[in-house]
Amino acid sequence: MNKPVLKVGILGLGTVGQGVLRLLKNNAEEIERRVGRKLQVSHVSARSAGKARDCDLSGIEVLSDAMQLATQADVDIIVETIGGISPARELIEVALTRGKPVVTANKALLAEHGNELFALARKQNLSIGFEAAVAGGIPVIKAIREGLAGNRIDKLAGIINGTCNYILTQMQSKGQSFADALADAQKLGYAEADPTFDIGGFDAAHKLTILASIAFGMPLNFAAVSVEGIQSVTAQDIEIAKVFGYRIKLLGIAKRGAGGVELRVHPTLIPESTLLAKVDGVLNSVVIRGNAVGEVGLYGRGAGGDATASAVVADLVDLARGFGGDVRHAVPALAFQPEAVQSLAIAPAGAVESAFYLRLKVADEPGVLSRLTAILAEHQISVEAILQREPSGHEDAHVALITSVIAQQRFDHALNEIRKLPFVRSDAARLRVEKF
Amino acid sequence: MNKPVLKVGILGLGTVGQGVLRLLKNNAEEIERRVGRKLQVSHVSARSAGKARDCDLSGIEVLSDAMQLATQADVDIIVETIGGISPARELIEVALTRGKPVVTANKALLAEHGNELFALARKQNLSIGFEAAVAGGIPVIKAIREGLAGNRIDKLAGIINGTCNYILTQMQSKGQSFADALADAQKLGYAEADPTFDIGGFDAAHKLTILASIAFGMPLNFAAVSVEGIQSVTAQDIEIAKVFGYRIKLLGIAKRGAGGVELRVHPTLIPESTLLAKVDGVLNSVVIRGNAVGEVGLYGRGAGGDATASAVVADLVDLARGFGGDVRHAVPALAFQPEAVQSLAIAPAGAVESAFYLRLKVADEPGVLSRLTAILAEHQISVEAILQREPSGHEDAHVALITSVIAQQRFDHALNEIRKLPFVRSDAARLRVEKF
Known part of the structure; x- marks a missing residue:
């Protein structure tokens, strides 16, 4: 605790980088009172160093060469807010090699290359802070790694992509189509011009990868996540789900199942009585189940410069407290000691059990329900709830149902048979149902 | 990190003590994988050492003299689960004096004597862990002290007494009277035979005292909390609140207000659309507002042996990581460095602003509403919502209203005048309304 000031270098001056800069300045007194020393941004790197920005750069050296910042001798801690795999990966590697601890919000990089980065950090007796990589300002990494450290965690589920939650909430509350809700989200800046990464579930999958590792003590295994986006969710499914007493949310779910660890991201029907179902708009939320504590939930802003910066600064505070000390006294990157992190068998997709929601367009003719339910019964699938409504005008009828857990x-065997029935029209919707 | 095993002594074998014992045994492997060494309960103290208990005491020395355990040379960490002020206070003092860090779930002791205990711990270069003192298994202390360390926190509000939340939830969902709901809670073990401490709001006030200190960096100041219990809440108020779109919850609220810091525990109308309003039964929840992160909420089990033990063990894990190190590298007890903890002016009760709910029994005669609203207008109080229903049979009528923020x-000046009106009958109910 000798250094009265720790110098922070920020790689990248996008929304998050600027947020960190602003926060360290605006809350400087509050932070110093907590840490016992100053955290001072001494350098930032930005591709266009001269660009006007909504932040005060006075007294800060602005470098156009990120690598120059990562290797800057008089910077104590590196904050990486560039995002993406390259050059973020190389910059972090270089910073660690030069003996600088790192804080990053980069979920893609950690989910795909975190094992190597954490190993390098450990070798260098350094920490990588990544609270900001999952669920923005919500301290969920800390809750799992430290707050629930006494538990064997067997399940977690989270709304961890604000874009998808905003779109699904709009569809729910306004009856909008997916396309209209997406267009609105883009107008408001909640969705990118190319929204694939968010709505396809890949961003949530990166975050789920990180949460699963720290919950179960397994290496990061992004490839093992089965991913389904929200593109195929219709306003009709949301409306029928509501009739059944459910909401549709994009969830990332990590679970110790009978067939192995389940890692999955998919639109999910959840009972509307659960608190998770009530987390709307761009908010994020994660629920964790431990064998001692039961279910613990957290919610808050999952994105945005200020909320993400809140998490980055929390990591900086942690790093500042342990700065220069033996990293073995710090919380291990993946919550478990590196030598205790164990690969776990991943459940094959076919073995994953849940209840299912099925909606079918069917010809309006006699015998439809009877044939449909007969096939389900042949496969020993119980129907927990079913809805058929009168077709309006010349349209086909819709049948929707929720099955028992299978x-x-x-x-899918049953569904294949059902699809072949002569009265079934094209668009069968199949979604998972999770009860908590 | 030299000691491969840390020996833990547990003072008291009640619900929490037994929970800690059970958890350290059942999750021993999981915990060792996280910490890198074993946490082994070597000693426990219990008033009746021979009593049969729902826990495995094999290999553990059971002492009937708690002081003997607190001074036991070969115990590394003391867990205090006796509760109450004395002898818990003396035992913790002695343990600290003998160089042993302490973990406690004792909110009463900390709220009333924490300043002295934390000062002693600091002097001894030791930590006191107290995650379990507030909201049971929910890691809310960690979230505020560490997870939101980058924020200036300006408000927090919490459902931090499960007994009260259970009673109010029963009154809400079943239309039960307070007395019936309390009787049920007692039958189920959710309320003590003498429930004053819970339903009077004092337990919540102890917890709020702790939360406010770590949020604002002020010394523990239990005496400054204004406390109102739930005894006077009627089923009728709950039902009328519902008509207005609110739920009634016992909240602990800490807020930086215009007139100083507000510390208050009282039954509160909160909009039913907020997530806090949806936290029912014995669950606890805390919402914290920081200037960077916005609102972050946590919820989960606030009581019970296992949930509380989950928090105790999380503290043990933290202590084990930093064991023997310089306590200045650890998180300071009150989140801020001891020398930076500052007394803050407390807002006088009269200056605290909020909206108010008022329900009056009035004679069923003309001019009542006009006279009532005239008095409010004279005091520049706006009426945001009002309800008068036809009296049933020979009963008096009720008028209920919600004011603007004042x-x-x-x-109270206006209310005093209203009470003197000839048509007003006895039972005026006045509750605060908080919008988030």
Whole structure:
């Protein structure tokens, strides 16, 4: 605790980088009172160093060469807010090699290359802080790694992509189509011009990868996540789900199942009585189930410069407290000691059990329900709820139902047979149902 | 990190003590994988050492003399689960004096004598862990002290007494009277035979005292909390609140207000659309507002042996990581460095601003509403919502209303005049309304 001032270098001056800069300045007194020393931004790197920005750069050296910042001798801690794999990966590697601890909000990089980065950090007796990589300002990494450290965690589920939650909430509350809700989200800046990464579920999958590792003590294994986006969710499904007493949310779910660890991201029907179902708009939320504590939930802003900066600065405060000390006294990157992190068997998709929601367009003719339910019964699938409404005008009828909990494989066998029925029209919707 | 095993002594074998014992045993492997060494309960103290208990005491020395355990040379960490002020206070003092860090769930002791205990711990270069003192298994202390360390926190509000939340939830969902709901809570073990401490709001006030200190960096100041219990809440108020779109919850609120820091525990109308309003039964929840992160909420089990033990063990894990190190590298007890903890002016009760809910029994005669609203208008109090229903049979009528946000003093002046009106019958109910 000798250094009265720790110098922070920020790689990248986008929304998050600027947020960190602003926060360290605006809350400087508050932070110093907590840490016992100053955190001072001495350098930032930005591709266009001269660009006007909504932040005060006085007294800060602005470099156009990020690598120059990562290797800057008089910078104590590096904050990486560039995002993406390259050059963020190389910059972090270089910073660690030069003996600088790192804070990053980069979920893609950690989910795909975190094992190597954490190993390098450990070798260098340094920490990488990444609270900001999942659920923005919500301290969920800390809650799992430290707050629930006494528990064996067997499940977590989270609304961890604000874009998707905004779109689904709009569809729910306004009856909008997916396309209209997406267009609105883009207008408001909640969705990118190319929204694939968010709405396809890949961003949530990166975050889920990180949460699963720290919950179960397994290496980061992004490739093992089965991913389904929200593109195919219709306003009609949301409306029918509501009739059944459910909301549709994009969830990232990590679970110790009978067939192995389940890692999955998909639109999910959840009972509307759960608190998770009530987390709307761009908010994020994660629920964790531990064998001692039961279910613990957190919610808050999952994105935005200030909320993400809140998490980055929390990591800086942690790093400042342990600065220069033996990293073995710090919380291990993946919550478990590196030598205790164990690969776990991943459940094959077919073995994953859940209840299912099925909606079918069917010809309006006699015998439809009877044939449909007969096939389900042949596969030993119970129907928990079913809805058929009168077709309006010349349209086909819709049948929607919710099954008992069964393995995906068995449900898909039944569904294949159902699809072949002569009265079934094209668009069968199949979604998972999770009860908490 | 030299000691491969840390020996833990547990003072008291009640619900929490047994929970800690059970958890350290059942999750021993999981915990060792996280910490890198074993946490082993070597000693426990219990008033009746021979009593049969729902926990495995094999290999553990059971002492009937708690002081003997607190001074036991070969115990590394003391867990205090006796509760109450004395002898818990003396035991913790002795343990600290003997160089042993302490973990406690004792909110009463900390709220009333924490300043002295934390000062002693600091002098001894030791930590006191107290995650379990507030909201059971929910890691809310960690979230505020560490997870939101980059923020200036300006408000927090919490459902931090499960007994009260259970009673109010029963009254809400079943239309039960307070007395019936309390009787049920007692039958189920959610309320003590003498429930004053919970339903009077004192337990919540102890917890709020702790939360306010770590949020604002002020010394623990239990005496400054204004406390109102739930005894006077009627089923009728709950039902009328619902008509207005509110739920009634016992909240602990800490807020930086215009007149100083507000510390208050009282039954509160909160909009039913907020997530806090949806936290029902024995669950606890705390919402914190920081200037960077916005609102962050946590919820989960606030009591019970296992949930509380989850928090105790999280503290043990933290202590084990930093064991023997310089306590200046650890998180300071009150989140801020001891020398930076500052007394803050407390807002006088009369200056505290909020909206108010008022329900009056009035004679069923003309001019009642006009006279009532005239008095409010004279005091520049706007009426945001009002309800008068036809009296049933020979009963008096009820008028209920919600005001604009005003200082308590001004509202009480108006209320005093209203009470003197000839048509007003006895039972005026006055509750605060908080919008988030």
